[in-house]
Amino acid sequence: MTLPFKAVAVDMDGTFLDDNHEYDAKEFDRILTELERQNVQFIVASGRPYARLKEDFKGFTDRIDFVSVNGARLIAHDKEVGLTPMDKELVLQLIDYVTSRxxxxxxxxxxxxxxxxxASDPKEDKAFLSYFAKDTAxxxxxxxxxxKEYVEITFNCSGKEAHAIETGFNNEHGQVIxxxxxxxxxxxxxxxGVSKATGLKEMLAKFGLTSDDLIAFGDGGNDVPMLKLAKYSYAMENGMPVAKETARFVAPKNTESGVFKVLQKYIDESK
Incomplete structure (x- = not known):
């Protein structure tokens, strides 16, 4: 038997990483080697930028690909293969819109x-956000x-505000974010229009694959598009309700190496 999928996509925080923002590199190497043996692509699909992800996967970057900043920047074999930016004027308008509310x-x-x-923001907030970016100024x-162009903005307000921000701003400026x-x-x-799903579609096409070949793991609202896309979709047990409502299956918690456990189960069944 062979694995029923040809590509794996994983979110990072709350999914692939534990609550200390870590993963078992030795276990990952073992599972990745088995996936490679069966010609399965491994794709990291994250809101994090590539500068951070490159550090997170030091020693593995030549073996995996990246759908970074929620699909706005695609990296294959350490080279940029796709970019969907926002111009500076739009960024400034959005920041003014959000911070005024x-x-x-x-x-x-x-x-x-x-x-x-x-520079004037609280020191502890800047330190927290800086971790996710790696390279900040x-x-x-x-x-x-x-x-002149930017790929993502992160606001540290409740995730529940996302819909209000999107619809409110787009009502004033057209469909732009x-x-x-x-x-x-x-x-x-x-x-x-940018999402992990659009980035993954573009990346999969480069491998001659489709969503029917994809297994995806996520826990948050930004994972919903890729969970809808993937034929084999898993929300983490610790995930947001919207992720669990979208996915076909539930994986064990991120603190229990849920991604590894599910992948290992498929690998065992393929032998």
């Missing part, structure tokens, strides 16, 4: 290579953003 949020803006924080004002509650405490915003 949610004045206590801390904001992080992701450029293709570096993320930016406001501070600006005195959002007007000082140096790049997509917003996801990536966690209970964060909203991720990308260019309209």
């Amino acid at each position: 949610y004045p206590h949020v801390t904001t992080m803006v992701y450029g293709p290579k570096r993320a930016y924080l406001l 501070e600006v005195a004002s959002w007007q000082d953003l140096p790049d 997509s917003a996801f509650g990536s966690a209970d405490f964060a909203v991720d915003v990308n260019a309209y």
Whole structure:
């Protein structure tokens, strides 16, 4: 027998990683080797930027591919193969819209290579958000953003606010953004139509594969599009209700190596 899928897509926080933001590298190497033996592609699909993911998967980057910043930037074999940015003017309009309605949020803006924080924001909030970006810089004002284009904005407000932010802003400016509650405490915003699903479709096509060949694991609102896409979709037991309502199956908790357990079960059954 062979595995019923040809590609694996995993979210990071709350899914592949435990609550200490770690994973068992030795176990991953063992499972990845078996997947490679059966010609299965391994894709990390995350809201994190590639700068952070490259560090997370040090020693593995030549063996896996990345749908980063929720599908806005695609990396294959350490090379950018897809980019869907927002221009600076749109970013500034969105930040003004959100902060005027949610004045206590801390904001992080992701450029293709570096993320930016406001220097005046609380130190502890900046430290927390900086972890997810890896490479950050501070600006005195959002007007000082140096790049022309950006791939994602993260607001540290309730994930439940994502729909209100998306619909409210799009009602004023046209269909220009997509917003996801990536966690209970964060909203991720990308260019309209960008999602992990769109990024995965593009990546799968490069391998000559379709959604019927995909198994996907996620726990948050930003995972819903890829869970809808994948033929074999798993929400983590610890996941947000919207993820569990969308997925076909439930995997054990991220703290119990749920992704590894499900993949190992398929591997055992394929022998």
